[in-house]
Amino acid sequence: MNTQKSEVMCFNSRSDDLPTLYYDGTPLSYTNEFKHLGMLYDKSINLNSNALQLMPC
Amino acid sequence: MQPRNYIQVPHVCTLPSFMTSSRHTIPYPGTNCGNTCAAATSITLHPLRHTDEYTLLDGDKQVSVQPEFGVKQGCPLSPLLFSIYLNDVDNVTEGVQGARKGIPNFTVPELLFADDLSLLSNAHNQLQTMLTKLRAYAHRKSLT
Numbered sequence: 052m053n054t055q056k057s058e059v060m061c062f063n064s065r066s067d068d069l070p071t072l073y074y075d076g077t078p079l080s081y082t083n084e085f086k087h088l089g090m091l092y093d094k095s096i097n098l099n100s101n102a103l104q105l106m107p108c
Numbered sequence: 109m110q111p112r113n114y115i116q117v118p119h120v121c122t123l124p125s126f127m128t129s130s131r132h133t134i135p136y137p138g139t140n141c142g143n144t145c146a147a148a149t150s151i152t153l154h155p156l157r158h159t160d161e162y163t164l165l166d167g168d169k170q171v172s173v174q175p176e177f178g179v180k181q182g183c184p185l186s187p188l189l190f191s192i193y194l195n196d197v198d199n200v201t202e203g204v205q206g207a208r209k210g211i212p213n214f215t216v217p218e219l220l221f222a223d224d225l226s227l228l229s230n231a232h233n234q235l236q237t238m239l240t241k242l243r244a245y246a247h248r249k250s251l252t
Contacts, residue, residue, distance in 0.1 A: 052246050070232045075243045075252075088221055 058082040062094055187222060193249070197225065200241040205234050 054077045061069050061081065071078045084093045084100055091101040179186040198218060206217025207228035217238070219226040227242070229235040246252055 052242070052251060072232070072236055072239060074239050079239075087219075087224065087226065 054079065058085055060085050060092070060094055062096055064094065190223065194220075197242075197245065200238055200245050201227065204237050204241075205229060205231065 052074065054074050057074065057079055059072050059079045059081050060083070069081060073079065084091055086092075091104050093100045179189050197220065201217035204217060206215035207230055208215050216228050218228065225242075227235060227238045229238065
């Protein structure tokens with residue numbers, strides 16, 4: 052497992068004080084956006100980030 | 109801890125670690141690899157054990173190497189071998205409550221596609237349990 056490439060996302064949370072999750076003693080960092088199978092998800096579960104990413108420059 | 113109205117998702121990347129697994133941990137034909145696909149796994153993994161691979165410079169073969177770790181890069185069999193090897197990864201979510209959806213008594217504890225694994229739960233402690241079990245699973249499978 053690669054903890055450098057593993058992240059945690061908490062959907063629909065406004066709290067900045069989220070409990071830390073650990074893998075083998077290593078804390079996993081929280082993220083606001085995560086790309087999964089080519090689709091960009093954000094913590095509020097709207098598709099704006101993904102749409103912006105797909106828009107041509 | 110009370111379940112909350114949000115979903116936590118750790119996205120775990122497994123493939124780079126699989127690439128560092130010793131090929132000697134991959135079972136030979138006739139050995140028990142410990143999952144339901146033992147026979148298929150043993151047969152399909154056999155070609156991995158005796159392969160010559162080369163370093164390439166400008167497309168030309170340079171030095172012959174015999175790698176002892178991971179699956180063969182670019183081989184069509186590699187994704188299949190990886191899937192078979194990780195066939196029982198969903199054991200890490202057994203007995204743990206996944207993320208609740210709109211359907212009563214229906215939870216989604218994981219999303220697995222190729223080397224990407226997402227664990228889902230509404231409760232932090234449930235998620236930590238999954239990660240702890242995943243650590244034990246990874247250790248058992250030499251995915252450390």
